[in-house]
Amino acid sequence: MGYRQFTSKLARVIYDDEVVDAGCEKLFHCDWLAANSRCALVERGKAVMFAYRGRELVFKQYHRGGLIGRLVEKTYLYSPLSNTRVWREFNMLRAMRELGLPVPRPVAARCVSVPPLAYRGALITERIPDSRTLTEILRERPLDNEAWAKLGALIARFHHKNVYHADLNASNILLTGGGDFYLIDFDKGTIRRSLSRQDADANVARLRRSLCKLQKRCPEFHFAEDNWQALERAYRAAIDQPENQAG
Missing domain, CATH: 1.10.510.10 (Transferase(Phosphotransferase) domain 1)
Structure with missing residues (x-):
C-alpha cells in the first residue's frame, strides 16, 4: 500500500494509490459528486456515497458547528497541514487499520488554502459493504x-x-x-x-x-x-x- 501527495494550485491532496490515482482531485468537486452520486446537491455535513472504479466510496466535507459555523461554514483558521482536521483524521484511520481495528479505509483527503488565513477540507473513505x-x-x-x-x-x-x-x-x-x-x-x-x-x-x-x-x-x-x-x-x-x- 502506498500513499502519495501532490499540490494543485492552492490545494494539497493525499491519496491511496492502490485505490485512486492523481486524477482523484475531481472527486472532491461538488459538480462531479452531484453528477456521479444520488445527491442532487452536496450539502455541508452530509455524507455523499458514490461509486468509482468499481468501489463504493464516501465523501465527507468538514464544517464548523454552532454560531461560528453559520458565519464561516466550511473554512478554518490556517494551521500547518499536519494539524488540519482532515489530515489528522486521514492519518488516524491509516494508523488504526495498521493496528487491526475495524474502521473505514482512507482513500483520499484534500485541504484547500483559503487566503489569507483559512482552509477547508474533505475526506474520502471506502464504504463498509452491506x-x-x-x-x-x-x-x-x-x-x-x-x-x-x-x-x-x-x-x-x-x-x-x-x-x-x-x-x-x-x-x-x-x-x-x-x-x-x-x-x-x-x-x-x-x-x-x-x-x-x-x-x-x-x-x-x-x-x-x-x-x-x-x-x-x-x-x-x-x-x-x-x-x-x-x-x-x-x-x-x-x-x-x-x-x-x-x-
Missing part, C-alpha cells in the same frame, strides 16, 4: 444481547489501543449484514500514548446518552436496559484483561 448505522437498525429491529456484548468488547479493543473517539454515538457505529461492527467518523479523535480510564468511561457514557436520546425521540427505538447491561459487562470484562488477551 452496512448500516446502529441508529438505522435500532429504529427497525432489536439486537440480541450477544450483539450488544460484541459491541462492548469491540469498544474495549479500541481503548486498549489508546484510541479516543471524540463523538462515539449510535450513528457513528456501523453493523454489517454478517454481524461485524465498525466505528466511523474520527474527526477530533486521537490515538494517545495512554488513554485514561476517565476518558475511556466518558466514551462509553457518550454512547449511552446518544441511545437514550434516540429512545426518547422515537417510541419504536429498540433499546432496553438489559441491552446496555450486556454491552457494559462485556466492555468491563474486556477492558480489565491484558491487551494481548483482549485483542
Whole structure:
C-alpha cells in the first residue's frame, strides 16, 4: 500500500494509490459528486456515497458547528497541514487499520488554502459493504444481547489501543449484514500514548446518552436496559484483561 501527495494550485491532496490515482482531485468537486452520486446537491455535513472504479466510496466535507459555523461554514483558521482536521483524521484511520481495528479505509483527503488565513477540507473513505448505522437498525429491529456484548468488547479493543473517539454515538457505529461492527467518523479523535480510564468511561457514557436520546425521540427505538447491561459487562470484562488477551 502506498500513499502519495501532490499540490494543485492552492490545494494539497493525499491519496491511496492502490485505490485512486492523481486524477482523484475531481472527486472532491461538488459538480462531479452531484453528477456521479444520488445527491442532487452536496450539502455541508452530509455524507455523499458514490461509486468509482468499481468501489463504493464516501465523501465527507468538514464544517464548523454552532454560531461560528453559520458565519464561516466550511473554512478554518490556517494551521500547518499536519494539524488540519482532515489530515489528522486521514492519518488516524491509516494508523488504526495498521493496528487491526475495524474502521473505514482512507482513500483520499484534500485541504484547500483559503487566503489569507483559512482552509477547508474533505475526506474520502471506502464504504463498509452491506452496512448500516446502529441508529438505522435500532429504529427497525432489536439486537440480541450477544450483539450488544460484541459491541462492548469491540469498544474495549479500541481503548486498549489508546484510541479516543471524540463523538462515539449510535450513528457513528456501523453493523454489517454478517454481524461485524465498525466505528466511523474520527474527526477530533486521537490515538494517545495512554488513554485514561476517565476518558475511556466518558466514551462509553457518550454512547449511552446518544441511545437514550434516540429512545426518547422515537417510541419504536429498540433499546432496553438489559441491552446496555450486556454491552457494559462485556466492555468491563474486556477492558480489565491484558491487551494481548483482549485483542
